Amino acid sequence: MTKGIRIRAWVILASFFILIIHGLPGLPQAQSQPLASAENNADFAPPSAYIRAFDANEMLTEYPLAPADTSSPRASLESFISLMSEANRLVLEAYEANRKLLDLGEESALTDSQIDQRIDLARVLFDRAQEIFDFSGLPTATREETALENIMLMKEILDRIPLPLPETIPGNPAGSYTYDVPDLPDRWTLPQTRITLQKDENSGYLFTPETVANIPNYYEQIKDFPSHQGATQDLFQFYTSSPGDLLPPPWYVWIENADPWLMEVYEGQTVWQWIALIGLAVLLTAAFLGLRHWHVRRPVPLHAARRKLFHLTLPVAALLALQLLQYLAVEEINITSHVVIGLNLVIEAVSWALLAIIVYLIIDFVAATILSQDRYRETLDASILRTGFRILGITAVLCLLGYGATRLGIPLFGVIAGLGVGGLAIALAAQPTLENLIGGIILYADRMVRVGEFCQFGEFVGTVESIGIRSTRVRALDRTLVTVANADLAKMRIVNYTRRDRTYLRRFFGLRYETTPDQLRTILMDIRAYITNHPDVMDDTVRVRFLGYNGTALEIEVAADILKSAYEDFLAVQEDIFFAIYDIIQKNGSGFALPSTTAYFAKDKGLAEERQKAAEHKAEDLRGAHELPYPSYAKTSCTDNSAPSAPETTEEAYKDGKTAAAR
Template sequence: MFLALPSEAPAQSLYQKYIKQQQKEILKAPSEKPEMPGDENGMPETLRMPAMPLMEFRAKDIIGMFPLAPADTSSPRATLDSFLDIMEETNHLIQEAYEENTGMGAFSMETLGMSKNHERLQNKIHLAEILLERARGCFDLSGLPSATRQQTSLELVLQLKEILDRIPLPPFPDIPGTAAGTYDFNQAGLENSWTIPFTQIVITKMTEGPQQGEYVFSAQTVDRIPEFYEEVKNLPSRSSIPQDLYHFFASSPGHLLPPAWFSLIESQPSWLLELYYGQAVWQWFALILITAIAAAILFAFINVMRRLPDRKKPVRRQVLSIITSSVIVGSLIFLRYLADYQINIGGPVLQVYDLTIETLVWIGAAVIIYKSLRLLSELVLLKNRGAPSIDRSIIRTATQFFAIICALVLLTYGATRLNIPLYGIIAGISVGGLAIALAAQPTLENLLGGLILYADGIVRVGDYCEFNKIRGHVESIGMRSTRIRTTDRTLVTIPNADLAKMNFMNFTAKDHFRVVLRFALKYDTSAEQLERLITKIKRMLAKHPLSQPDAAKVRLENIDENGIVIQIEDSVQAATRDEYLAIQESIIIRTLKLISDENIEVAHPFVTNYGETGNLQMPEKTVVPPVKPKPKAKAETKKEPKAKTPKKKKERKKAKKA
């Protein structure tokens, strides 16, 4: 095995030689150091290494001594050599671990009295994962979505390994660059790209990004690897392990190391392991089954949550919505884990399935953020519901706006995970925002109208106002409209844009309320009684604690058909309309008591007749005799001649002939 470490002394001495040589070159005087190469190769300063005779190590030696060292991508030869050595060692590790875990390998170990060492198997798989991560470093993966890059790149690495094992490769000395293990990024005379002869597999030099200056398999090559694999998969392999590593990985469950129960599937008919669109037949069955079960469970859970009582309460509604969204997101993540790491789906199905789940997860996360912020506002309102200084409508609207912004930011980040360019997202949002602004102009006008109402402070929740002859209390001020509850409990909705333009009266904003009352007294009230009554009413108003000084006026206004009219005017201090009505009620009751104390009667609101004796006489009712309706004349009916029947016509014709 390539990864079997050499003896400790040779490895240590080799490493010490390397370190000493590096120290000598670093400690040289500047005049003794060789000059740096020019810029003809476009090598950035950050990637240049000192021009010194670096020791050439084989890739397998580097793997054994430096487990964290990346693949050597300093030249086309180094990239190809590193990739082949890494994948050959990875193939050995995976096959040995699988044979020890299941099959004849496990049987032979049990026969020899050696039980399976789980820790040893996990170490081999862990080392294989490290090697595969290095192999990914030989690829330009910028064209793959971040959401599926890890799993998709693993399949591409395995497919390229099988491709290179089945096509003729040129001798390594003929490939441009030094051998793998030098990590010499200062090589002169290298072209920016190199193509494997008689293929379309290109190794190109990266000019930007985190891999700048490295030679990797180009993005176009990475995109066409599945196509190349389908063309050569039936050709014989030069590998020491004849089994197709990609087919083994794609048709088996688990991650790299299939579980022991996979041997049961292998013992079934071979058609269960045949690949269709990158999936084995048994994987299609398992994927459909777990998706259907998850959908049924989520559907039942959502129905149960909808039937819970008290969903109309704001706090309870938000809590239940957050729980439902969290369960859905968690179920989708678990479903993706089962599909990716247990069933081990791959190919185009992996991209469609994972991208769909990833999209739903980010949407669900945005909904959770939105609902959580709304719940926070409801809890604040619930805690401070008795505080008059808190405007509940403003808090709800501001929190809703902030929650929408946070949800949009989260969705934007999720879109970048789906490999949607950020600049494209911003441009799309700008164009979409312009289109929405044109299409939703009335809605935006209402939103701006609501902001104007908030900024001016001309109306607040709870105010008693009159809008176009509609009086009532302002119940809520939303982002689009304002709701008013009238005195007859009717709910009236007025758009904020119209409300900001119209003239309305806010009675709650009045600093004083004017009380105007009229009392009609009977004609038999004497002048002395009127004088005493007016004087007592003035004293009563002057002593009232909420009456404005010098604002009370009591006058004999008129004598009309109803009686002798006394007008009372006053200005009282009241913060709300309810307080004003209570003060007015108090003044009316006190005035009626004063009228009663003077033995004066209030005139009735209908005409009264006074006889000579001064007693009240009710008007006489005139009885109108009923008029009998005239009988209707009978309509004259004309007798129409009877129609002659066909029989009589025939008899007459016979009589004429006779």
């Protein structure tokens, strides 16, 4: 029971598909309408009706710079068909003649020079025909190759579709060059097609970019239709299946005489073209990998400039390999259609990227060559130059990539707008880096420090080891490496000891209180004489003075300018002076005050009564004369030549006092 149901279901399904294929009974059948042609429709004309007979050699001789007539839709269409028909005839004549010469040495009606002349004339006519198209929608990188293919495809399309009568198309015939005809439409579309000619203010009526973009699709739809001109050879198929530029090279005869399967077409290319392209790519890839293997095993040069050249080898080799692949694939193997578009786009993109890398490395090499000089070694000038070259390299890379993007069809203004927004975000995120960059510029402009200088930065001191555009490295006295951001360094109080023209020496010494005044005078004179006569001391800056009494010693000051800027040299001179001071103090019977306490014991003789009374009488006299300056100072000074004199020696002061200051 189940089996019978399944059989009936399959029968019903099969009947349904048969009805779909043959049409349901009672319903009107869709009839395939034959393509209108000039033979069965009086409103249409064959392409031959548009051809204006002319001699290409004579025309180019008399009017070598004459452009195609695009003054009207009719003139543009007639010019294109006439130019392409004549170019097609010249190419096929040259090909047949060349084949006879190469194939078994048959005689030909044309000589080699005549064959070459026909190919040259055909190229000129193809260039004239390209003037009737607006190729602005094609990427610049592939425009040259695809433009020739598009005009060949358009010729084959127009050969296979019905064309209106020439007199029904707006405008004057080709060759009139009447661009001032009134009431011409801005756009004109070929009847029953989407092929459109649009007026351009500078170039006349051109096939629109939309039409150009759809030419391959139009051709695929009608490529199996017969040609209205009765042509036996499809110009586009001939061009895409043969190597070389219009005229195949001699070795193509071997392929034509080989197995027919080599001429079968897959994805727009013949089998032999696929084999040649893949083999060429594999060969060049193997050669590059071999070079890379050899390059990696080589020792890297130690010199910076040579190391940059060493790194240039692989990018240059890769660029040359890609250019060789593109030349052989396009010019010799003649890869066409969408395959050559994809191949050219990939090669173009990679080539511009490699070229940008090469230019950056060349700029880096120039920078390394300049910075290898001793005067630039690890200085701020070197950092600025290195950064300047780096910015120059990045700018060159961006320019090259931007230009390469335009050749690939990427709108540059959109890229710039995107970079502007992205640059703003990066600038906000990289604000500390920009601050350090500005700080580095400030350091360079003010030239505060240089490499090798001994400075004090805020609370620490050290020797500058390197100055970068972002940070500065300082070797501290304890040999630690301190890295300071340039933005912070520019705000610090910097004391540069290395840039002193001379070094200031100022020291204090304490002598024992037992030193007599004459001893002190002699010591001061001897120290002053020695320092003044020292060859590394500026004599007019020497100062040796007795400063006074402190709690432990008789304090003297020694100051002078040492004629040494280097700190080590200054320490040597200072050491020499300190030894001399020590010898002078010892020679004069004194010594340095020690951190101790000395108690002096003596019999107390009381106060001097005579001097006490004299002082009291003096005060009474001044009080009686209302001249006593206390508690308010008098306007006149009080002097008394009869006042007692100070003790003459230090020993008398000690004897008169009950105790003396302890040291």
